[in-house]
Amino acid sequence: MDIKNVPKTAIIVPAYNEEDNIAKTLEGLMALKNELDNVEICVVNDGSQDRTKEIVETFEVVQINLPQNLGIGGAVQTGYKYACNHDFEIAVQFDADGQHNIQDFVNLIQPIMNQEQDMVIGSRFLQKTDYRGSRVRRIGIYYFYLVLKLLTRKKFTDPTSGYRAINRAVIELFAHHYPRDYPEPEVLMHLSRKGMRIKEVPANMQSRQGGASSITTWKSFYYFGKVTLSILMSSIVKEY
Amino acid sequence: MDITWMSFFIIVLFFIIVMESVRRGILETRDSLIWIFTCMVLGVLSLSRDLLAYLADILGIAYAPSLLFLFGLISTIIMIFDLTRRISKLNNKVTVLTQEFALLKEEQERMKQDKNEVRKKKI
16 A cells, blocks of 8 residues: 555444454454554444354454444444544444455545545446345346436436445534435435535445345335436425 | 214214324324314214215216215325334334344443453452
8 A cells, every 4th residue: 555644544343233344344454554643443333133243352443333323324423423423534434244355445435535525436337346146136226226317417427326335524514414214315316416526436346245234125115206206306405 | 773873973982982092192283283184074974964965966977876885985094104104103213112122232341341350450
């Protein structure tokens, strides 16, 4: 890695029942932390019922334990609130299940360090990567790509990607307001309306290593409906 | 017993329950307003057939008692909508509280650790 001196950066890892993957993910992140100055890892334990809490305690990271399960949106927002309260300049969202790659980390924060972008998203589809998702999943992602293109006139090739870096301005915005469940595509609409600069960079992602995805087959119907509606809604709601 | 009287008694009984709940502080006064209003309107309408027929006639309703259903249904829908809105609002509040609680707890934990370290150094 060519840069060492990064501004104060928080890596936010939302974790819900991730005992199978969290240790491996945190080992990777600790290696990254030792290489870069000013990086802090912040695990938000979203009311897990398994051994996630105990495993995270063995690492030297900030652990925020939510007393009950809030869902991904509420958990990630807790991390952003932490970053906001402790004057972090950059926040990176990083999934606990091990599908994100630390090799892409610098590419993600570089445009923000150069103050060229407000948000940078790691995209699986910008270049040909090894990612092999199920067909339904890829159709879903393409569908949100179309909806967002129609409404924002911008191209987000991977609108559901949870690997994203944001600057201070967006941290403050998210600390104040963040959608509850399945927030990723909705946030893009919200930020576009605010005139924030968003860029995608290519990122490799593995299919999940273990545990269960938060989106099951039955839930995916709800997912489509809810996300479509909330994207449409956030294109017309009052600015908050 | 006549259905008119029966429904009237049910409404009166319900009205008493509402008032008693407010008195005991189980139901907030502002929440009781719509219930009291509904009880009164239904009570009056179910007692006075002439008034019911008269109103139904104005509104062009062929079968007068369906006006009672209409009124009951509208108030129920309003109440349910009001409840859904309040649940959303409460949900937001609970989320904020949960987050704030977790953040404070983390801070407290860290302060405790710092204190212990200082103590160790002194020893």
